[in-house]
Amino acid sequence: MKLGEGLVYSKSHEWVKFEGDTAWVGLTDYAQSELGDLVYVNLPEAGDEIEVEETFADVESVKAVSDVYSPITGTVCEINEELLDSPEKINEDPYGAWLVKVENVTAKEELLSGEEYEAFVASEQA
């Protein structure tokens, strides 16, 4: 399982990168490997409000669809449109393939460091 640089993680397997009150959200390497080959991503629209622990997107593999939960509260200011045509980017480069860019982040759930997230995944698998 790979980890990214300068990222924090949620227990529902999203990563967040903060820069001031702006944040990027994506899926962790562990999440993408569990989900398998992704074939489509449903993303919100720029301007949408997203909220902690609410689903804001979903990702499709051939035989499953999985909700993506937001680890933060804020306003989507940009979506990664490249993923709409090339969802495989999430499989290939999970920490490069951000889903949404969020501004005015007003709340966040308790997020884990890389080390803590690794331990959490290990405990989940046990």
Add this chain to the structure above:
Amino acid sequence: MLVFEKSKEGRGFSSLPACDVPEVLPKEEYRRGLELHLPEISENDLSRHYTELAKKSYGVNDGFYPLGSCTMKYNPKINEDMAGLPQFTEIHPLQPESTIQGCLEVIQKAEEYLCEITGMNRMTMQPAAGAHGEFTGLLLIKAYHESRGDHKRTKIIVPDSAHGTNPASATMAGYSVVSVPSMEDGCVDLEKLRAVVGEDTAGLMLTNPNTVGLFDKNILEITDIIHECGGVNYYDGANLNAVMGIVRPGDMGFDVIHLNLHKTFSTPHGGGGPGSGPVGCKEFLAEFLPSVLVEGTEKLTLKKPEHSIGEVKSFYGNFLVVVRALTYLMTLGKEGIPEASQNAVLNANYMMNKLKDIYPMAYDEVCMHEFVMSMEELKKGTGVSALDIAKGLVDNGIHPPTMYFPLIVHEALMVEPTETESKETMDKAIKVFRKIYNFAITAPDSLHQAPVTTPVTRLDEVEAARNPVLRYQF
């Protein structure tokens, strides 16, 4: 090769006489500018094209088809003959009533038979399939509550073991879905059910036998719990083949049901339709039924129920499918209908018993018309999944069981032999199942590659979904 690739300009065969009136078309501005690319092909080539496609398909007529929850029983040939009678096929749906008395009699008779088998009072033939029937049935429930000014009932309760169609239908009918966890044996957990019902409960959707092939003994308590809080009980008829003539949904406390004529009543699946999903109900819901009902004894007439929800499709349903089902019902009759269910259950138990020493049964008890095996341990031990076993069966001339359903059993294979298979066929299939299991232990890799005897091997579904090619480009 696609039919378009066999097309040659100037080829084709003429089937119409020359036009015997002056040619008149609407004005130019209303006419198409786009070229048409329909094939130009000789009748011989076209006929061979479809024979080739037929060879690359597998139907009940080709061999054993133990597809759980789909009831792939034999499709009697007399049904096809009767559905092909010109006095049925050549009838316009909007003919005067006096000229369609035969069609109305078919619908009336089918309704009588099916109401008696299910313990319902009235039934509409309009829904075209099971899912369509579910949607229709839920709208009856909605119309009923609304007619009483009861607008607070916004929730439909669905067990987590249910088929995905149930929650999807509830959403289409404007309901939110409350999922109740099942107990380990797939039966409804009464305590959990009691905990979720209330004044906002519109109804419950259930199938019994349930989706793991077991009869839920607490059925009367379950339906009582819903009735006591003012809800309506919906019966998904997917598994009716197990209990015809033995128990009736109406006697189990269900108020509205749908049937699948293409499962239980022997009409062919056609590669995915047309089916037929009649909806039956108790008297108190009959005034909301869609379409029209047949009334009368000597002179039959069509009458719209007083507070009908309207139409869920055109006309009176998939009529020719109803003709097939009625033919089957008349053939089997009073003794044959229960006999079919008894033997469906006997065959399933026989096969289960002959496999359970090596294949772990998800529920090791008397099953109804189908049983569920779990490949979870096998996969952990050998890497061979339910999918691999299924594909191995294909190489041995057997259609695989239903895979990965129900969801509450991991690596599930669900086997439904049906009553129309002989002991020899089942014994042969049992041998094949056992042989494949041995392969899984001794040569697991060979199963990862299966099937190898088919026109194509495993297909790249990821590529198909990532870069959809949904039509031929001319």
Add this chain to the structure above:
Amino acid sequence: MGSYVPTTEKERREMLSEIGFQNINDLFSHIPDEVKVKDGLQIPEGMSELEVRRKIQKIAGKNKVFSQVYRGAGAYRHFIPAIVKSVISKENLLTAYTPYQAEISQGILQSIFEYQTMICDLTGMDVSNACVYDGAEAAAESVAMCRERKRAKAFVSAAVPPYVMEAIKTYVFGNEMELEIIPEKDGITDIAYLQEHIDKTTACVYIQQPNYYGNLEDASALETVIHEAGAKYIMGVNPTALGVMKTPGEYGADVAVGEGQPLGLPLAFGGPYIGFMASVDSMMRKLPGRIVGQTSDSNGKTGYVLTLQAREQHIRREKASSNICSNEALCALAVGTYLSAMGREGFREVAVQCSSKAHYLAAELEKIGYELQNKTEFFHEFVTNSKAPVLKVMEALEAHGILGGLPLAGDREGQILWCATEMNSKSEIDEMIQILKEV
């Protein structure tokens, strides 16, 4: 009685004893007695095949088959080449389940891929699904698929067929979209009304071309109004007409739907029929139901699979936009066979003959005082008044084995909706006109 159970009494006893039971009823002993059927089902006893055949034939004999039909209104009598029945009777296709096991279902999957291609070709749209139940249900599904978070209102023209209107209303009762009817003016959709009432909450506008009365809508003007409001344009079409008529694709429609029955399916008292649905590329993932896609196998060989399945109910459950599982695959097979058999020229010829015969019929009717009620262009259906009481007219025709046009109701009481197809010969039309003259 008839039975399809092959096991013998002796075999059943053997099987029962192997699983530790004496009697077949013991298999049901865990079912509570209080719910069991006590005295058997109250239905007639079973019958031999010969008896059943005689009974059903007798029932069928109570129907009247008309030798000439001038009634359409949603179900159309067309010529069906013999090969269609031959193909849909092939048992490997007829008795197969939905093609989930792709390796042994290439025949069905390919036939659906060919069907999808032909529907795109007819409608001028980008993508087609594997079909739905029928035209009215397709219309209802198309309205539902256009719903967006901030757009939940649908406009439907009053000039669509009654079954289409009713099905849309029923689905809207379920999904709680808002529905507004655009009134009819002079036999076509009132565009001025739509222009005035369409707004930012409008998800879609549904019109039919030709409409229920056979009249041709100003579909281009509608397109402008609809797209200016940012709504989706759904066009219901008669597929036969598309042999010569402008396609939804050319009109700029976002979704095209219709009743596929005229393409090789018999009248059959209303079903089974087939609903086709096609859309522009950008709405592909909103299409309900099955879709077949092309891909390749592990050896690189071309093959077909059900694809984009994550849209569907068995995966998305309560979040699926439609609950539809089955399509009408065998009907799609009939449509594919019909269109291939008629072929590029033959199919166009069907459309030309429908239009020509309808115009001839209209002209002959006018000569004897049955006047066209609208001045718009039409394809193969049109409305006239009636010179004599409508019932009397229909009875006179029925006595000659002729099914006349459909008597209309409501505001159009006393009017008749006529249809002609390639099946109506000139001499038959002339014969009917003679009969009408005498009513």
